[in-house]
Amino acid sequence: MRGCPAVTGLEKGIAVDVKQHSSQPLEIYDRHIFSQSKSYRAHAVNHLAYGVSSTPRASQLPFPVVIDHAEGVHVTDVDGNTYLDYSLGYGPLLLGHTPKPVLEAVQRELSKGLRTASIHRGEARLADLIAELVPSGAQSAFVSSGSEAIQLALRVARAATERNAIAKFRANYHGWFDNLHIANSIGNDGAATIGQDPDASQSVELFDWGTLEGLSERLDTRFAAVIVEPAAINAGCFAPPEGFLQVLRDITRRLGIVLIFDEVITGFRLALGGAQQRYGVTPDLSVLGKALGAGLPIGAVSGQREVMQVIASGRLLHRGTFNGNPVSLGAGISCLETLKAEQATLYPRIDRIGNAIAAHVNAEARAHGTPVFAQNVGPCVQLFAGVTQMDGMADLAKVDRSLILCLTSKLLQQGIYTLPRGLMYVSSVHSDGDLAFTKQAISTAIAHFAQGLEANR
Template identity: 50%
Template sequence: MHPADKAFDYGRAYRERALKSVAFGVSSTPRGRQLPAPIVAKRAEEAHIYDETGAGFVDYALGYGPLILGHSPACVVDAIQNAVQLGLRTASVHTGEAELGELIADTLPCAEQSAFVSSGSEAAHLALRTARAVTGKLPVIKFRCNYHGWFDNIHFANDAQNDGPATIGQNPDAASHMTILDWGDTAGFEAAISSDYAAVILEPIAVNGGCLYPPAGFLEAIRRKTQELGVVLIFDEVITGYRLSVGGAQQVLKVCPDIAVIGKAMGSGMPIGAIAGTKEAMEPIASGRMLHRGTFNGNPISLAASIACINHLRSHAPTIYNDIDAMAADLEDHANACANASGVTASVTRVGSALQIFLGLPKITNLSDTAHIDKQLTARFAAEMLKRNVQIIARGLMYLSSAHTQQDIDLTKDAMTEAFAVLGQ
């Protein structure tokens, strides 16, 4: 592989240029903060991205998670190309909608009906609105450090030290009907829940907070109480849906929500999101009582990609999941060994094919521990990996895809050994 130095020079120069005409020089703030400099991607293939200078990187950011089949998998690209030939968009219904709805109903345990949007944030927004419509109530329970997208009424309490809005510019009143609780705290949840609530929304497995499985009995208690009280249970499976298994976290953990929020892996890199739920929970949309709007909802190109991706995952499960989870487990073991050998304090956690490496913290057992991560050191680790032609997400998160090979894993292990050694000096 080309050494990355030239790529960083190019990245710095490009950033100077982009900052003049593009706000913050990027289309999503974290991308502008890549260290030592942003990679300017030109093309991507399998598990690799190549920048404008020709430097190649093994990619574990995978478009922030969606690319479970790697970059541009043939089955998805073919489906997109066929769909493009038929026209980019009409104002009419099309058979792709029912086809994807049927596929989701066949694969996701909670799904009888779906409604499509273009991103995970929109889907979380739609799930909350649907829950409020079906119950006629406003209050919602959300958990600290769970992320459900960037919209005003849910972009709160995204980290352990701040229960407030995640950014300036948000309307703080948008959270006035929101109760924030600690994820995993069953007793705290049982003390707070009542029939006054419209919904409880959570990541059933907290990938965003630190790749943590829920403590025993937590999801079951939430399911039992919400059912008893007529509160809508929403699982945000934007990451776990189609990544952890074809049936998501709900299938693996055997707890079924009323509504699931899905996105990312279902589209294999194309913009898409959806909610999928029981007929009862979806009634406000299904009956037409509640408006579900959006020019790009159900766009045929994204739906074609999603149908191809889910069909591929379904016909290759469980092999595909066993393989990507095994590669992630191999990297998990190696990261732990490197941390021990280098003397760098690290917490390594894994949920299937998602791997989280936090530095400065010996062990993360619940999401409040994330207050003690050394974020700068973790970002430096990501930068040291990038210098060695391996791209991970700056907060220490890595995703595997079916396109990663043993050669990629070997190169990544070497990069990890060196990166930990540098940080341990």
């Protein structure tokens, strides 16, 4: 990989016992750090296609580690290495890996039988909580993942408006179904993978996120919906520019277009009421997932009554064997009750830790004169490599994605587990001790990264 320092230390073996050394200098042990992960992978690829259940998981460097167990905010791999986790299972684990109330709720539900697909009291309870906490959430409909919820939201919008066109923003991600799995990155407006039906996205028109240019000229009464990540976390943690969401709200209201906020990541994370609460703009429909289930599979479309009327009246078919399963909903209820009880301290703390991580990365990168940059929206932090600043989404073209994998591999070697693509999520159980450990690990990782770049010149 270009510019990525050789991983000789790793081949020899470096393991960090994060729990024991939380605020002390990192301990480095001489053992074969990934031998069990490696033999797992060698076996897994025989019958498990690509050896993983979601393609990006295989991209982790220096090697995709296999997790054995987790506790609080730590994960331990099959070789016995413990990491401080900032991947949070790709986002859902806002309360960490083992939140007591959620585990108890799950066990309570399981003790009543699996009851999948039966009507149960948890459904209305979770919908009530969403209505209380999410400004646009008067009525909800549950599914089992964020991707499914996105599809349901589009169907609701089309039914409510009797229109077809959908406006999507470049570099916003809305799940893996063909119609919206396009223009996921700057510079590629097409399908994100081979095998997609090119006709599926015919009614989707692309816009540039964060700019008002072209919006009022191109949006018209052909559009059923504008769908947007209100803070563009998938693109690299971009906060919405001043006025952007409000203008979207004004235009869509004027033209009778359904405004959909995809809050699968931002929901319950940027504020208890999500990005819509943080930025003070209420959409017609919100798509929720990830943190809503605290780690169990769930998705929801939560919207204002006028729009949700198409489901509420029974006219629109909303189907799915696993929709509203009691175990996921039990976890969701307990998660929202916990967030509600802890909101006064929880949200300021996760924001503060997110800010501190980004600031520390940037200070260290400057000190080493190395092309690394971090930006965050509250508890979501994106690490970039190949650039020293980011002035908007156009700058994404300058980012070196293979160098990000290299940087995150350096962090992994220091006991920090991020998403391989450089996204970090702060949970409610990351402590100030964890922050101190993280800063130290970042300093070492950036020093190693800078040395490696220098050596490769």
